[in-house]
Amino acid sequence: MSAELRLKKLRGSGGYVMATVNDQQQMKGNLGGPDLFLAPIGRLDSQKITKYFCNTCEKEFEGTPKIEYENPNEEVAENLVLAEKGQYICNSCNAVIAEYREFKKQNETVGVGVAKPIETTTQSIPSKIIEQIQIKPEISTQPTTEISLIEGLSVYDESARKIGIAKQVGIDSNQLVVLIIIKNDGVEASILWNNIRKVGEVILLGNPTVIPERIQQGKCTSCGFSNKEGSKFCEECGNKIQ
Ligand SMILES: [Zn+2]
Ligand SMILES: [Zn+2]
Structure with a gap:
């Protein structure tokens, strides 16, 4: 070898x-x-x-x-x-x-x-x-040439509804590969690569789980109070924030 x-x-x-x-x-x-x-x-x-x-x-x-x-x-x-x-x-x-x-x-x-x-x-x-x-x-070629070519492809969900346009491939905070898309409303969202069923002329999702780009951090799971980002304990009820 x-x-x-x-x-x-x-x-x-x-x-x-x-x-x-x-x-x-x-x-x-x-x-x-x-x-x-x-x-x-x-x-x-x-x-x-x-x-x-x-x-x-x-x-x-x-x-x-x-x-x-x-x-x-x-x-x-x-x-x-x-x-x-x-x-x-x-x-x-x-x-x-x-x-x-x-x-x-x-x-x-x-x-x-x-x-x-x-x-x-x-x-x-x-x-x-x-x-x-x-x-x-x-x-x-650059290692990412093929992947970068998905930029601009239309992204469709399971029901063949166009949900946005592919922007780029990235890695999320959990080190998972995600496809970053611009949704129809112009907001960025990321989709786990595993949820992509097909990349062809368009990108087809097998599972329409769209993770909001900004997960609301600091939200208390116990009382729902919105704390400051990075807060460890809820200002309202004192519950530990995940
Ligand atoms: Zn098998
Ligand atoms: Zn709370």
Whole structure:
């Protein structure tokens, strides 16, 4: 084994895989917290995967989950092509262990434009542009390039109601990966990454738990009195504040 390859746990929405990854993949999978994530890494060589854990089966399996993918080369926004989308799937129960999307910019030097409405995504991309993408040599990108491309995607809840626009991926105070969105009313909110069912042309939530950005701190759980932020005891009833 090469010195730069390490066996790592890579988390997905429905479990994790254990795989040997190189430094670049490790950087990609690191979203700032202690864990590494499969989604930003994309498709791994299945020979690199030694085992996986399925949350649905609540069980660890030897070997690799199924990896199914397609290459839609679909233009999802101005200057942004969905190059590949794939899923890691449990061999036993067919649950999705992890999903990933790989986007490519047609022109690396300019930013991504406005996301296109879904209805127009069937329009064909000039074949010339596709060729350019395919022959483009692998450029070593910033570790967060793929993740940063979710910026501006519409976010829909379980009932397919648009609740806002994706802003960025961050880490909350509990060291959990969250998606920060701007809600329809312009207020920022964060959604636990685990609650995201699908990142594609839009972001679809599997569980519409939106955590208010500013949890009311200092609120007494006993009498409901709003104390100053950081208060240890309630001014009203003296109860200890969690
Ligand atoms: Zn399973
Ligand atoms: Zn109180």
